[in-house]
Amino acid sequence: MVVHSIEVTVNGEPRQIAIPPSMTLLRLLRESLALTGTKNGCAAGECGACTVLLNGEPVNSCMVLAVECDGAQIVTVEGLAQDSRLDPVQQAIIDAGGVQCGFCTPGILISSRALLDRNPEPSEEDIREALVGNLCRCTGYLRIIEAVRLAAQTY
């Protein structure tokens, strides 16, 4: 089997990894690096549970080939908290009660973080728009939207 060697920086840590060419970024994270916080919901780029930051941009990691990530910076949900201090979006989603089953939560947090990075004062419309690719079946979204608004005040 053909194997490629790539270098990626994941949550600030540089890694050199040998991967088959067909491997997705999602599988790289979950299987090769045991970063299972990033979730597999549909494997088709539709539910957003696998959202990670790739060079600062939110992507569905199930739709990105790992080989494309050579030299890239990746941030997963495990990389949001710094020195066990929660990121403001993490604290805000707890405070707003925006967590239920928790399966969409990692993707929601990454998308929210990406939104606030590019737009620190989002309107409600902006928030709804930024999360439209992250499906949640439990919460009805209202508390998640509220969480992003709360987090924006904290940043």
Added chain:
Amino acid sequence: MAEAQAQNIPSPVGESKPRIDARQKVTGSAVFADDIPHGNALLYARIKRSSRPHALIRRLDVNKARALPGVKAVVTGEDFPGYIGLYLQDRHIFCRDRVRYVGDPIAGVAATSEEIAEKALDLIEVEYEDLEPVFDPESGASDSSPLLHPELGQYAAANFIFPQAGTNISNHFRIRKGDADSAWDECAAVIERRYHVPHIQHVPIEPHVAAAQVDVTGEITLWCSSQSPFAQRNLIAQAMGIPQSRMRVIAPFVGGGFGGKAGVSMESLAVAIASKVKGRPVKLLATREEEFVTTFVRQGLVAYFKMGCDSDGHLLAMENRFYWDGGAYTEYGVNITRASGYSSSGPYEVPNVKADAYCVYTNHPVGGPMRGFGMPEMHAGLEQCIDELAQQIGMDAVEFRRINCLKTGSILVTGSQMHPTGLPQCIEKAAEAIEWGRKDPPSAPNKRRGKGLALMWKAPAMPPNAGSSAWVELSEDGMVNVGIGGQDLGQGVFTVAAQMAAGALGVPYESVRIATPVDTRYSPYEWQTVASRLTWSLGNAVVNAASDARRQILDIVAEAWEESPDDLDIVNGVVVSFRSEREIALKSLVIYGMPKPDDQGWRGGPIVGRGSFMPTYVTGLDPETGQGARAVVHYTTGAQAVEIEVDLETGRIDVLRGASAFDVGRAINPELVRAQMEGGFVQGMSSALFESLQLRDGVVRNPSFVDYRIATSADAPQELQTFIIEVPQEDGPWGARGIGEHSMVPTIAAIANAIYDAVGIRLDGPPFTAEKVYLAMLDAGIVQ
């Protein structure tokens, strides 16, 4: 410590404590079933599924698949003759001689990679002899329909399920209350309608996943995303022909269930395959397409309603017939049918009721439990008929509901009496919040605005003797560990259980943890996490366990201090005497006990409290009349109201605002209760506006998120008010009863009634898509 001071210590019960699992879930450290590592020996399973809706398997050849390098096992129905099913044992793990829906499992493969397993499926040869399919529950119920299960008469069934041998009717539930036939003459208004509610899917964001390992002695371990680890142990062990104690189910966090992960759906497949590769773990992860088609779906419903009232608006009679499209196997669906029967009047007191609920086999995907357990489907039509009847006699729809709704002591459709209920208060709250009766102008000239309201009731639908148990132990630091077998699907039961244990024991909420993951080897028994029954049933078990631990602790201290336990209390983790004002922290005694004076020995020992709960008062119902002393444990009731806009140019519905009011008995954690009301509202709204499994000749045409749309962040209403009504449940912990499912029950009807209010049209069923609404407006001449 003085008594007055003790009373100032706030109880964690009734407080909106933060979720006990929130930090794990926001940091990515919460473990779900697919996150568990199984090492290099792991094999990957895939399932060969029927491409035909109804056929006999004439030839099945797995030799080529077996010969493929990397394939470790191929199993078929030949290997597993046992039956499986919760209320009716009508399924095999793999099909044996007949397939009954497109997606029915025929064979299973375990291989060293998913790719090899997938390739092996293509090498399995199947020859079918097609049989005439059944796609319509109404004609399927007729005597002339082809039969899906000629063996129905031989299947084992629970004693409250009534299969009709020689037909496709796997359960027929009847209500005969009063004399509906002769009541129609007394009615000033009568309405008759037919509604159709399509199949939908639960769509948890986490697909089903099961990993199984069978050791050399045949003992089974199953790791899965599960609402029902104990029911799975029971049913799968029976089907595999082993004692229940030789099977262990480990169930970590569940990424959304909504009923779809209750009972057994695909978990038995993983176990069966693993039994042929002893010692090696085998993982089966449902694809999103399999999730849509082959786990459970919500049954379709064809419902006929006839109801009448007198000129003062008093409901006099109902005659309702429900044909449930149960799909290929109805082992769970038969009880949805029963629930629709004993709830068939809706939340109203009606003196004369005739109802027939039929569960019908069709060659559709397997119907199973989904949030609401038949109630959203049934209320969808029933609550529209109530509006129409009110209109016919010229009465306001809310006033009509005030008059007829269940009140404390009302005689129910099954003949028993309604327990204390806050339904009338729910109606007032929802109507007031939506400013019922006030008509606001639309936001644009091409829009029409309308308001709608609907009520609901729902009982936990379960066997009469579904039980819960719990234990409470403490560690050296005085922290409390609570064992439960119920599962957190996101509803927050771990948090609520911790609050109740803390409240009953006398420790801060922060001192309690829940022993997870649920593991049938170590966790106490719980029937299933379904039916919105945990806060009430598991809650009682937790309170009993905490009270047991508390009694043990107080007895030890009382003996040591030579006082009466009645003078002692546990406050904030400290045992205090109101008489002597002595104190001792729990951590000083819960493991090592307390020393006797002068080094003359010890008393006490490690504290472990145990508790269980099982309702003992639910009675059988007469099979001919559905009448009995007590059909169910209790009913949660509630009301929802919405304001919507219809776009005349596109038919698009916008839900502007909503209001939900439910009588939860007592809110143990008010914010979690509100979160259930919000999430349920949006899920109900999604089912009302968007969702339908498009079945054509038995094939699901839209098994993906592209073609099966669910509500997104853009669709959630701008405003959603929630109201907690608290009329205590006599046997609930602190008076609590469930709220998980109820919040999506009235939504379809509330939106339908608002559409009528806005543009004067009624559709024959959801989803009220823009296209359907537009075409109906065109038909009605509202738009040109």
